Amino acid sequence: MSEDGMSPLTSLSARVLRAFSALPPDENSCPTALPWLSFIRFTHPTALNKGMLSPSMCLILQGQKKVLIGAEVVEYGAGSYLLSAIDMPVSGQVTQATEETPYLGIRIDLDLKEMADLMIDMQLDPLPAARSGGVTYVAKSDDCLADAFLRLVAMLDIPQDLQALGQLVKKEIFYRLITAPEGGHFYQHLLSYYQGKGVSEAIVWIKANFAHPLRMDELAKIVGMSVSNLHHRFKALTVMSPLQYQKQIRLLEARRLLLSGNIDAATAAFRVGYESPSQFNREYRRSFGAPPLQDIGQLRQQGVTL
Template identity: 50%
Template sequence: MLRLLLAAVSQRYAEAGGIDDLPTALPWLGLVRRRAPTPIGRGMLEPSMCLMLQGEKQMLVGERILRYAPGCYVQAGTAMPVSGQVMRATDDEPYYGIRVDLDLKELASFLLEMRIPMPPQDDDPPFVSVETAGKALLESLERLLRLLDRPSDLPVLGHLLKQEILYHLVTGPGGPTLTRGLMGGRHESAVNKAIGWIREHFDAPLRIAELAEEVHLSPSVLHRRFKAATIMSPLQYQKQVRLLEARKLLMSGGAEAANVAFQVGYESPSQFSREYRRLFGASPLQDAEQLRGVAPAP
């Protein structure tokens, strides 16, 4: 089954002229190829399922390293700042992946409508996990890839196949990762609200006591539950969101590092530069120039 999936993906890349990131006619489905190991990349992992077909990759979430290999997928039930790196890929044996973006409102509606019983879960399952794809899930994804060659069938059958994929995800061993914030109890809902607040107000001072009051938890319970779910503290989560937003601003050009520091909520440009270098391995100016392909100033 894995071989059939790989053959289907390879064909799509050939038709696309060999590009490495291939969008499809389905806005929630993307295909990825890498022909060499990559440097560490950092960004926000949005709710999604990413299946590896060939190669090897590792991801850093907070202090936890997740490694996965062909036939495995990483899934996220909420937006998470992560670092990722393709460890094994060559011209002859590229890294291949399939990404299915997840709409949490769609997922919640699906769970309620289908009345799907949830598998038992640990007290605090994380919002990100690596799972091994079962035969039924692989078969669904294979049919989805084959459907790309029948554009007239995509609007109807694509939707049905996505529901089938959701079913296999939520009823599989990693189901709690996706459903914890949607179908969990008061604590799970509060952590999701806290994540949403931090992402929306990343440039504002983060006071744990006030955030805990906002989501109706005690500060100690919020801290413990938040770290169990995201593998980082609320302050660590905010710092990574701030630095990722700063990188976007620097990439767009026209803004000095000191001004960007203030825009994302730092009071000290020197502290911003230190933490930026620690995360991205270069100063804000050097990193922005490298990303834009500009030769650094002598």
């Protein structure tokens, strides 16, 4: 319980609502004095939207959300969080939100180097993989994690405290995430990141070269792994193969190009690496539920920007 007798989640909700009170009612994101911390609010359920989730953690304070991680559909609500330790293509939608009781969340960007250094410096013991799946997952927050967030958010009103203690509480939050029961795969990914090899390096390479043909033997050589081991480890962490990951990046980038400028589908397809416009159209429709022209028209009607 906080000093006012409310639970940490209730106290956090009140503070987030107060922060949004100075913003337009249709504003969904509220930045803070900390560039890696932001608040989220939705007053109505949203359509299912696909995008690239950067390394981050979002704790739901109020409302409910549904996410598609690979082939898995996960619904979660207040007190649960979505964590991604990699750049991951996901689909998500807010399923429970009203003007009277909006969806509220807190997002913190994850600094993987800082987290890996913390893990090594504290000599944290390896955690067992307590669940199947990769390093993008939904988990339940405990009181210690929620309380750390409450203390961090409270410091936003006291700049002196924020300057002196903000980084310490950030490290505490990172520690809680690494040592959570669901953190086994996360631990191994951070260790790989710290060592600068393996799947982490493969993801960086694919993101930088997504428009080029992906040859598994060449990628395996770059990251110092066998083809079979790379494929196995990549799928264990991302719940998709390297080729599937590349395809999702290509399609998301093509969607961004189509929405942001005067460009036709064939040109977008070639720019992101497709040689066949018909194949691009088929895979685009399969991924986003509509052909490019129709999908972009719907996004523009909804006022969506990517």
